[in-house]
Structures are given as C-alpha cells and as structure tokens.
Amino acid sequence: MKRRFKMNSISIKLGILFSGIFIGLFFILGFILYSAFTNLFIDYIKQDLVVRGNNHANVLEKQFHQETIEHVVKMETDVTTDVLIADSNQNILASSVVPDEDMKEHMLHSDEIHKGGLIEEDWREHDYLISISPIGNYQGYVYMYYPTSLLREIVVVLNIVMIVTSFGIVLLALALIGFMSRMLTKPLITMKEATNKMALGKYKQIIPVSGNDELAQLGESIQSLGEQLQEFDDSRNEFLATVSHELRTPLTYIKGYSDILTKGIITKPEEQEEYLNIINKEAKRITFLVNDLLDVSKLQVGKFELNKETANINPVIQKVIINLKPEAEEKGVALSAELLDVPDTSIDVQRMEQVIYNLVENAIKYTIEGGITVLTYTTNDFVAIEISDTGIGIPADHLEQIWDRFYRVDSSRTRKTGGSGLGLYVVKNIIQSHGGDIRVESTENSGTTFTIYHK
Incomplete structure (x- = not known):
C-alpha cells in the first residue's frame, strides 16, 4: 500500500521549514558575496586606472616632449583603457582615441587644480571611469578613461551566472533537504505506525532504530512499553482465567451442596454440618478473592485507606492461627506460633489480619x-513478624517478581493450589502503607520465610 503525502505530515513540514531557512540564508549570503565581489572588482579597476595614469605622468614629468607623449598614447592604443594628455591650460596635446563629449565635459577648467585621483566613478550613469594625474608641477595632465559599458556587461554576466548557479544550488538543496527530512522522520513514522498497531492490541512491535540519540531512545522506549503491555495483557488474560476458575470452583461446591441440603437428601445432622462447613469455607474463599480484587482496584485509583489504632499484633496472629489451624491439620501440616512480648503499634487491625492470613494461608x-x-x-x-514454612520454596530468579500484580511463579502449580496472583501484591502495599517493610528468603524444596518489619 503506497503512502500518500499530506501537507500536514511532519516530513513535509520539516522540508518546508528547512527549505525556507536555507533559501533565506542562501540569498542573504549570496547578496553579501555578490556585493562584496562587485565592489572589490570595481575598486580594483579604479585603483588600476589611477596607477596607470600616475605611471604615465611620472614618465612625462621626466621627458615632457612630443616623442614621449606619442609613446604614452601608443601604450594605451588597442587596450581597454584610453588616455588623453593635456597641457596646463587643458589644451589637448594627444589622445589614444578621438575625445567624445563625455571626455571633454570631464576635463578640468584652467582654474581648477587637481592633486590627482578619480574625478568620475559613477559607472552606472556615466560612460567612463575617469582619473586625472598631474604631470610634474602641474605642467600638464594625464586623463585615463575606462569604459563603464564593459563593467555593466561584466555585472550582467555575473548576474546571469549567479542566478543560474543559485537556481541549481537551490534545486539540489531542496532535493537534499527532502531526502534528509524523510530520513529524519522515517523513524517517527515507523513509531507512529507501531503505536497505531499497539492501540489495536498488537503490543509487541519491533522498531528498527540505530544509534543512541533521542529518536533511538524513544524507539527503544516504545518497544519496551509494547513488551510490557504484552506481558501485562498476557498476565491479565491469565488472571481472568484464574479468577474465573477460582470463582467457578467454590460456586460449584456451594451450589452442589446447597442443592443436596435443599432437597433433603441428607438427614444426618453430622453430614448436614459437614456440608454447611464446606459451603461456609467456599464462601470465605470467594470473600477473600473479592476482597483482594477490591483492594487492587482501590490501590490503582489511590483510594486505599487505613483505619489505624494502637494495638498489639499478637492477638491478631492468634486469631489467624485459630482460623487456619483446621486447614493445616487437614493437610497434615503443623501450624504453631511463638509470640514474644512486643510493644503496641499503630496498625489497621483488619488489614494486618488480612496480611497475616494471606501469608499463612499461602x-x-x-x-x-x-x-x-x-x-x-x-x-x-522494629516489631518483626516472621512466617516460616518447610514448603516447596520459590526459585531465586522469581523472588523479586512475586510482589507484582497478577504474577504467579508457576501457573500449573497455581492451578493445583489455587490463587489469583494478587495476594502478595496486596500484602506488600498494606505493609508499605503502614510505613513498614516486608522481605522474603526462600530456597527451593526447603522452605520460605517472610519477615515483616513495622515500627
């Protein structure tokens, strides 16, 4: 599919911007160089004209007679410049060309004494650049003439060359600027297309960037963001599947046993009590899962609040031990507590009970x-709470990730034991909200120890 260029595309905008800047600077620089070259060239002609006149005047000063005069005139014959030699009264003694009206009009009057130099330098309005050089003690004068038509022709040619060269340079520069703007914006266009695909759910994108400039860093950031979004999306999908399973299992138990009790199939009180206990246990399981979900949603929107009071943590732990001891005994696992005398601290009792319950149940x-x-x-x-077990442990490369939302060490293991991947995420946030810290040490197939520090 061919890309269509639009006037609002960044490459076109950059091209126009760079072209405008280049053309503006080029014409300013060209004007300066053109003016400087023209002035230097004309100044050289003027100086050369004065020097030639002075040289002729010096020769005539030594031998001011007809033979020398004819020799000077002969030197200026068939060259660009012309010479006219006059006596002290401005009478023409000799000339390399027949003097025209402009030459005669610029001859000094007898009462005008000139020390030498240019007497006409307006090359745009007059026919000649004219210099005068006095001979000796004003015995006569040497007039030098340079036809300004040649200067104007040279300037016209120079203008044409400058225009043609400028036009070629501008075309080449525009092409180069267009290519460079395309090269500069190509990574941005690639990133735009990548983000469009990410918006459609295709998070993992490969952005070919090179170097270590800001564009390369931006490309790497977008690529990394896509990978993180993909991981998050995968975790979310797995989490939804797990939550569905976690809800479906207890609901199946509750529905099945409640149907049996409703139909009156079970009449023995001890069996009815057993079924009711199962229903109660599964209802608690759903309650804890829902509470975890609510806590996560509160954490995400910043509405997680604590209701602190001064209390001792030991009674909270004892309550959790009593509630979970039947579950531990059912698995043949010993559950015990060694509660030393610790000071009262400022805690949210219900939240701390939730933390201990989650850790002990895990x-x-x-x-x-x-x-x-x-x-x-x-x-x-610090008041320290240490929960140690002799369980299957956590691999070392997973220890830093167990606190992440939706993270589970092993999905297959989780399916057997249950769990949504939210418990430890909520636990850590509750502890940190109390201003405390929680750490973990674990060895595979040897056990795990969680330690909470609270001041």
Whole structure:
C-alpha cells in the first residue's frame, strides 16, 4: 500500500521549514558575496586606472616632449583603457582615441587644480571611469578613461551566472533537504505506525532504530512499553482465567451442596454440618478473592485507606492461627506460633489480619509436609513478624517478581493450589502503607520465610 503525502505530515513540514531557512540564508549570503565581489572588482579597476595614469605622468614629468607623449598614447592604443594628455591650460596635446563629449565635459577648467585621483566613478550613469594625474608641477595632465559599458556587461554576466548557479544550488538543496527530512522522520513514522498497531492490541512491535540519540531512545522506549503491555495483557488474560476458575470452583461446591441440603437428601445432622462447613469455607474463599480484587482496584485509583489504632499484633496472629489451624491439620501440616512480648503499634487491625492470613494461608498451600511457624520479636525498635514454612520454596530468579500484580511463579502449580496472583501484591502495599517493610528468603524444596518489619 503506497503512502500518500499530506501537507500536514511532519516530513513535509520539516522540508518546508528547512527549505525556507536555507533559501533565506542562501540569498542573504549570496547578496553579501555578490556585493562584496562587485565592489572589490570595481575598486580594483579604479585603483588600476589611477596607477596607470600616475605611471604615465611620472614618465612625462621626466621627458615632457612630443616623442614621449606619442609613446604614452601608443601604450594605451588597442587596450581597454584610453588616455588623453593635456597641457596646463587643458589644451589637448594627444589622445589614444578621438575625445567624445563625455571626455571633454570631464576635463578640468584652467582654474581648477587637481592633486590627482578619480574625478568620475559613477559607472552606472556615466560612460567612463575617469582619473586625472598631474604631470610634474602641474605642467600638464594625464586623463585615463575606462569604459563603464564593459563593467555593466561584466555585472550582467555575473548576474546571469549567479542566478543560474543559485537556481541549481537551490534545486539540489531542496532535493537534499527532502531526502534528509524523510530520513529524519522515517523513524517517527515507523513509531507512529507501531503505536497505531499497539492501540489495536498488537503490543509487541519491533522498531528498527540505530544509534543512541533521542529518536533511538524513544524507539527503544516504545518497544519496551509494547513488551510490557504484552506481558501485562498476557498476565491479565491469565488472571481472568484464574479468577474465573477460582470463582467457578467454590460456586460449584456451594451450589452442589446447597442443592443436596435443599432437597433433603441428607438427614444426618453430622453430614448436614459437614456440608454447611464446606459451603461456609467456599464462601470465605470467594470473600477473600473479592476482597483482594477490591483492594487492587482501590490501590490503582489511590483510594486505599487505613483505619489505624494502637494495638498489639499478637492477638491478631492468634486469631489467624485459630482460623487456619483446621486447614493445616487437614493437610497434615503443623501450624504453631511463638509470640514474644512486643510493644503496641499503630496498625489497621483488619488489614494486618488480612496480611497475616494471606501469608499463612499461602504457606499452608505450598507446604506438603513439615510445619509452619509464626514468630514475633523486636529488633532495632522494629516489631518483626516472621512466617516460616518447610514448603516447596520459590526459585531465586522469581523472588523479586512475586510482589507484582497478577504474577504467579508457576501457573500449573497455581492451578493445583489455587490463587489469583494478587495476594502478595496486596500484602506488600498494606505493609508499605503502614510505613513498614516486608522481605522474603526462600530456597527451593526447603522452605520460605517472610519477615515483616513495622515500627
């Protein structure tokens, strides 16, 4: 598909701008050079005319007689310049040409004494440039004439050469400027096309740029942005699939067991209680997932708020341990707490309970055998909460990414254990909102330890 050039395209605008600047500067420079050359050339003619006249006057001063006069006249015959020799009373003694009216009109009157030099230098209005050189002690005068018609012809030729040369240079410059503007804007056009494709959902784009200038850096940034958007889109799609699965599974349990109870198929109280517990457990599972989603949406729009109060973290941990102990025992995993005496701190109790619950529940999910320990202690004026397990651990190259939204270490592993990839993202934001910090240490197949520091 051929590209159509539009007047509002950046390459056309740059071409017009550069062309305008170049043409303006070129004509200014050309005018200056033309004026300088013309003035220098004419000044040379004037000076040469005066010098020739002075040389003739010096010769005549030594031998002012007819033979010398004829010799001087002969020297100026069949050359560009002409000579006229007059006595002290301005009577013509000899001339290389028959004097015309303009020559005669510029001869000095007897009462005018001239020290020598140009007496007519207007080459545009008069027929001659004229100089006068006195002979000796004003015994006579040597008049030199240079026909200005030659100067005007030379200037006309010079004008033609300048115009033709300028026209050729301008055409060549316009072509070069057009090519350069195209080369300069080609990366921008490529980036524009790439961003248009990205707007249509084709995020991964290859932008061929070279060098390390601003355009190359912009191209690399757009390319990197596309890759990040693609990763985000992939994570989002995977997240939506996971959330759908996470919602579908408990809803299936709730619907199935509630149908059984509604139809009265189960009559034994202990079985009814078991089914109700399952329904309650799956409802809590949905509640935690929905809460994570709500927290993420609040974090994105900056509406995540804490309701802080002065409280001790140990009772919060004990409550979480009591709630999750049945789930741990069901898997054959020991869940214990070593809660040392720690000072009260300013916390949002409900949010901190959510943090501990998420971390302990994750530990239960990924611990097949062994145990989970929750420890509290103080260190350097910080209250530390340490959750350690003997689970499958986290690969070292994933440790920095586990805090990212939607990130999961292993999708296949997540499908078995459940999880939306939001829990740790929410946990870290809650801790940071409290002004604290959370760190992780993990070894594959040995276990993981999360440590929270809060002041």
